[in-house]
Amino acid sequence: MIDFVMIWAVIIAFGVIMYVLMDGFDLGVGILYPFAPNETSRDVMMNTVAPVWDGNETWLVLGGAGLLGAFPLVYSVLLPALYLGVFLLLAGLIFRGVAFEFRFKATPKTKKYWSAAFAGGSTVAALAQGIVVGAYIQGFATENKVYVGGALDWLTPFSVMTGVGLVLGYALLGSTWLIMKTEGEIQDWAYRLTPKLLAAVLFIFVVIGIWTPLVDQFVRDRWFSNIFSIWLLPAGALLSAFVILRAVRNRSEGTPFVATMTLFIFTYLGLLASKWPYVVPPDYTLYDAASARESQLFLLIGVLFVIPVVLGYTAWTYWVFRGKVRAGEGYH
Numbered sequence: 118m119i120d121f122v123m124i125w126a127v128i129i130a131f132g133v134i135m136y137v138l139m140d141g142f143d144l145g146v147g148i149l150y151p152f153a154p155n156e157t158s159r160d161v162m163m164n165t166v167a168p169v170w171d172g173n174e175t176w177l178v179l180g181g182a183g184l185l186g187a188f189p190l191v192y193s194v195l196l197p198a199l200y201l202g203v204f205l206l207l208a209g210l211i212f213r214g215v216a217f218e219f220r221f222k223a224t225p226k227t228k229k230y231w232s233a234a235f236a237g238g239s240t241v242a243a244l245a246q247g248i249v250v251g252a253y254i255q256g257f258a259t260e261n262k263v264y265v266g267g268a269l270d271w272l273t274p275f276s277v278m279t280g281v282g283l284v285l286g287y288a289l290l291g292s293t294w295l296i297m298k299t300e301g302e303i304q305d306w307a308y309r310l311t312p313k314l315l316a317a318v319l320f321i322f323v324v325i326g327i328w329t330p331l332v333d334q335f336v337r338d339r340w341f342s343n344i345f346s347i348w349l350l351p352a353g354a355l356l357s358a359f360v361i362l363r364a365v366r367n368r369s370e371g372t373p374f375v376a377t378m379t380l381f382i383f384t385y386l387g388l389l390a391s392k393w394p395y396v397v398p399p400d401y402t403l404y405d406a407a408s409a410r411e412s413q414l415f416l417l418i419g420v421l422f423v424i425p426v427v428l429g430y431t432a433w434t435y436w437v438f439r440g441k442v443r444a445g446e447g448y449h
Contacts, residue, residue, distance in 0.1 A: 121413040122403050125187035126396075128420060132180030134385050138290075138378050139173035139431070142166070145291020147213055147239025148284060149310070150232065158303045159232060160221075161442055165298040167217055168438040174210070175427055179420075186416045190262055190406035194397050197264040198257050199271050202245050209242030240284060247283030250388070251276030255332055256398040262405075275332055282321035286381065289314040293361070293374040298442050311365050311373060319358055322384070326351065329391070335399060336391045347390050354383040 143166035153159045185192050196203065212234045220231035248271065255275060258266035292314055295307040330337035340347055357380035364372035394402045407413065 121410055121417065122187075122407045124417065125183065125407070125413055126403050128417075128424075129180055129183050129187065130389060132176050132183060134382060136173070136176035136180055137381060137385065139176055140170070141243075141287045141381065142290040142294040142374070143170045143173060144213075144239045144243045145287035145289065146294065147235050147291075148243060148288045149291050149295075150236040150239070152310075154302055154306050158306070161299055161303055162295065163217065163220065163235070165295065165442045169434055170217060171214070172431055172434055175431075179423070179427065183416070183420065187408055187413050188396060188403065188406040189408050190401060191396055193262070194257055194259055194264045194401075195253075198266060199249055199252060201268065202249050202252070202271055206242050206245035206249070209238040209240070209245060212238030213242065214238075239287075243284045243287045244280040247280030248272070248276045250283065251279030253398065254279070254329060254336070254388075254392070259397065259400055262401070275328060278321065278328065279325060282318070282325060285314060285317045285321060286384075289318050290374070290377050290381070293377045296365075297370050297374045300441050300443070308365055308368065312362060315358060315361055318380075319355075322351075322354070333391075333398075335395070339391055347387075350383050350387040350390060354380050354387070357383060 146162050146166050150159060150162060153162055216231045216235035216238060220228060220235060251273070252271035255271075255273065257264055258270065289311065292307045292311045296304055296311065299307065330340060357376045360376040361373050361380070364376060392398055394404070396403050396406050
């Protein structure tokens with residue numbers, strides 16, 4: 118018998134990591150925006166992501182809609198637990214999205230406000246996503262499949278730390294993206310910035326790696342009962358970090374970005390391995406949260422058509438807008 122639960126788990130996990138990688142670098146560009154060398158550099162930075170940012174967010178919609186249809190318990194528990202965090206996430210994405218179009222049409226007097234909306238929205242969205250990850254690691258207070266915790270249980274020092282870590286991680290993705298897509302002053306600035314961001318990300322990586330087993334007994338048992346296999350994931354992340362540093366020193370252009378994506382992938386797999394098979398920790402597994410088999414089959418038929426289309430137009434967009442972005446050129 119076909120295990121639709123596992124199929125949907127793979128689809129949603131794929132959608133989430135695609136969103137993190139695709140939207141992560143354009144959020145990272147926004148996070149770095151206030152620190153750019155000058156206003157011309159900011160125009161170029163925004164133009165590197167302007168053609169692709171809205172397509173990148175398709176993966177968020179796909180993952181969210183799939184999660185609602187395939188694992189409705191996740192929505193019924195996580196949304197009440199994370200209302201404010203999710204609101205901040207969506208508000209940040211809205212401000213950032215509006216700023217993309219309005220900034221290039223604004224007068225010099227109002228342009229700075231749209232720049233602030235772009236940078237602030239990107240930072241808030243990234244921070245909220247990281248806090249949601251921290252809250253997921255901590256787990257949720259539930260009874261009879263209903264959330265019974267407080268409205269601010271998600272806001273803890275640990276979740277704030279994971280939020281800061283994701284902000285720094287997205288900034289690293291953004292800086293390596295700029296290395297690949299720009300040249301001259303902006304590229305030199307990104308080359309100088311990337312090692313500093315990498316050091317900060319690795320520091321947060323170590324802190325969270327030590328802290329997580331202290332807040333979750335299940336994670337502690339999982340990691341120390343699989344001494345060899347599961348530890349290959351952080352080893353892969355550290356190897357990716359080494360590749361990033363070496364590529365930057367060699368002034369490579371594409372390798373730092375690809376290596377940063379692999380760093381995210383290994384970290385993401387580490388998170389999944391730590392909590393598997395719990396989707397609403399600490400009580401409910403994927404099978405507990407799954408919708409009816411018939412519902413999953415019906416949705417799966419549609420998704421099998423949608424995912425190739427999304428992959429196709431995503432690849433086509435990146436191909437059309439390949440190459441360097443220079444001052445005075447770009448989508449706008």
